Amino acid sequence: MDLNLLWHSLRPLVFRFDPERAHRMTLAALARWSERFDGRLVAGDPAHAHPREAMGLRFPNPFGLAAGLDKDAEAIPAWQALGFGFIEVGTVTAQAQPGNPRPRLFRLPEDEAIINRMGFNNAGADRVARRLRRLRERDLLQVPLGVNIGKSKVTPAERAAEDYRYSFERLGELADYVVVNISSPNTPGLRDLQRVDEVKRIVETIQEPNQRLARPRPLLVKLAPDLADGDAIDCARAALEAGCAGLILTNTTIAREGLRSRTEGMAGGLSGRPLQARSTALLATVREALGPEPTLIGVGGVRDVPSVRAKFAAGADLAQVYTGLIYRGPGLVRELLEALD
Numbered sequence: 601m602d603l604n605l606l607w608h609s610l611r612p613l614v615f616r617f618d619p620e621r622a623h624r625m626t627l628a629a630l631a632r633w634s635e636r637f638d639g640r641l642v643a644g645d646p647a648h649a650h651p652r653e654a655m656g657l658r659f660p661n662p663f664g665l666a667a668g669l670d671k672d673a674e675a676i677p678a679w680q681a682l683g684f685g686f687i688e689v690g691t692v693t694a695q696a697q698p699g700n701p702r703p704r705l706f707r708l709p710e711d712e713a714i715i716n717r718m719g720f721n722n723a724g725a726d727r728v729a730r731r732l733r734r735l736r737e738r739d740l741l742q743v744p745l746g747v748n749i750g751k752s753k754v755t756p757a758e759r760a761a762e763d764y765r766y767s768f769e770r771l772g773e774l775a776d777y778v779v780v781n782i783s784s785p786n787t788p789g790l791r792d793l794q795r796v797d798e799v800k801r802i803v804e805t806i807q808e809p810n811q812r813l814a815r816p817r818p819l820l821v822k823l824a825p826d827l828a829d830g831d832a833i834d835c836a837r838a839a840l841e842a843g844c845a846g847l848i849l850t851n852t853t854i855a856r857e858g859l860r861s862r863t864e865g866m867a868g869g870l871s872g873r874p875l876q877a878r879s880t881a882l883l884a885t886v887r888e889a890l891g892p893e894p895t896l897i898g899v900g901g902v903r904d905v906p907s908v909r910a911k912f913a914a915g916a917d918l919a920q921v922y923t924g925l926i927y928r929g930p931g932l933v934r935e936l937l938e939a940l941d
């Protein structure tokens with residue numbers, strides 16, 4: 601089945617629904633599918649023909665699902681079947697939380713962009729851990745699984761490190777890599793953690809339980825594109841000094857430059873095509889400053905072959921997509937894979 605063609609005919613219908621409703625319906629369908637099927641691909645599948653090594657892990661291809669689409673890890677087998685080379689779930693917080701009031705998700709079709717202020721709606725570390733444990737028992741995963749953790753809204757900034765630690769203790773062992781998200785614009789004060797001392801404190805606090813694992817997990821820190829270059833480099837260095845394997849660049853932006861759409865009343869993080877240039881430029885800057893060693897995952901505006909090539913040219917080892925998938929459809933991964941051939 602040609603997924604691109606299918607999405608081309610389905611998209612106008614899906615886009616008639618409120619964005620969050622469309623998201624919920626799609627995810628519910630993928631979750632149901634994932635209970636029945638394991639999504640395993642045969643060895644000769646093109647999705648397994650472009651392996652990469654990074655952080656001591658083997659990725660069957662370099663294209664991953666970005667955090668936020670499957671926050672509660674409901675549809676991992678389906679993402680695997682679509683050909684993703686790795687899957688990142690979350691953001692998961694220590695405590696379950698409902699997120700911000702609706703509406704909190706907006707489509708900007710003219711800009712191929714999304715604005716969201718979801719505010720880390722998620723089932724909480726304990727429930728997601730139970731779900732991941734069941735998934736691990738099914739032994740179906742052929743690709744690395746990342747778990748992205750964030751701070752619970754009710755936890756004050758000075759207790760942030762313990763909040764991250766709680767989530768790590770529940771989820772770390774169930775993940776292949778763990779991402780410390782300090783860059784969402786939708787949890788008040790979260791981005792203030794993007795400071796050298798805070799980054800060090802949080803990562804070092806997580807490293808304690810991590811280093812006690814039989815196989816310590818690679819840790820990454822996810823940064824915002826709105827940081828000044830010098831601050832991003834300082835945070836990145838602090839993360840590496842505290843033992844991180846790499847960085848994810850970038851989260852959504854609070855900037856609104858160059859948009860065709862009107863965005864009054866749409867506070868939140870902007871993703872998709874308008875984010876591409878800044879997020880790729882910051883990736884290149886950080887790669888240049890840090891050298892070839894750390895793993896850099898490029899995310900922001902990937903929607904076609906040129907945009908993903910730009911990420912690799914800027915120094916990304918791996919790339920992730922979210923908004924591109926909404927506009928271009930689930931065939932996007934296969935399309936990107938063809939370009940690697």
Ligand SMILES: Cc1cc2nc3c(=O)[nH]c(=O)nc-3n(C[C@H](O)[C@H](O)[C@H](O)COP(=O)(O)O)c2cc1C
Nearest residue numbers: 666667668691716850851871872900901921922923
């Ligand atoms: C609706 C929505 C929710 C998101 N939620 C999260 C999240 O929970 N944690 C996170 O680290 N990033 C989250 N992101 C950011 C994406 O992972 C990604 O960094 C960003 O959207 C840029 O990539 P894109 O242009 O391909 O969408 C979210 C993005 C969107 C659009």
